[in-house]
Amino acid sequence: MRLVIQRVTEASVTIDGTMHSSINRGLMVLVGVAKEDSPDDVEWLAAKTAAMRIFPDEEGVMNLSLLDIGGEVLAVSQFTLTASTRKGNRPSYIHAAGHDLAIPLYETYCRRLSEILGREVRQGIFGADMKVALVNDGPVTIIIDSRLRE
DSSP: OEEEEEEEEEEEEEETTEEEEEESSEEEEEEEOBTTOOHHHHHHHHHHHHHOOOEEOTTSOEEEOHHHHTOEEEEEEOGGGGOBOSSSSSOBOTTBOOHHHHHHHHHHHHHHHHHHHTSOOEEOOTTOOEEEEEEEEEEEEEEEEGGGOO
16 A cells, blocks of 8 residues: 655545535545555554654654644545556556455555544545645655555
8 A cells, every 4th residue: 555645734625516524734645555455554554644753843843643733634545646657658557456455445544543543534535536635734745655664
């Protein structure tokens, strides 16, 4: 699984012109699921997301986690994170998981992160045409790939 995590002051998802989900201070997380991903990847990434120290402390040093600040999360599925760009100019999505694997792993990631944080993780709708808006704070953007954890 691959995540793009952005520290935000606010973020939202609009679907068909209607606001579906929104958060204030916290993390906007784009979630890409590949064919080889498993529940083990979900567990590792949920724990990593909650504990990542990317929020400033009182001295402005990135020392605090989502847990420390009581921040919110908006998680959106994004199969394009699995794109291969090795050949040509058109990305290939051959490594993207199908709905039968991607939906359960995305939903499990959201549920597990919610359990760790003790509050709801807001979501987009899997497969929907979503308009995502955010104010990246910093800017701080981190990419995490569960295949690169060792």
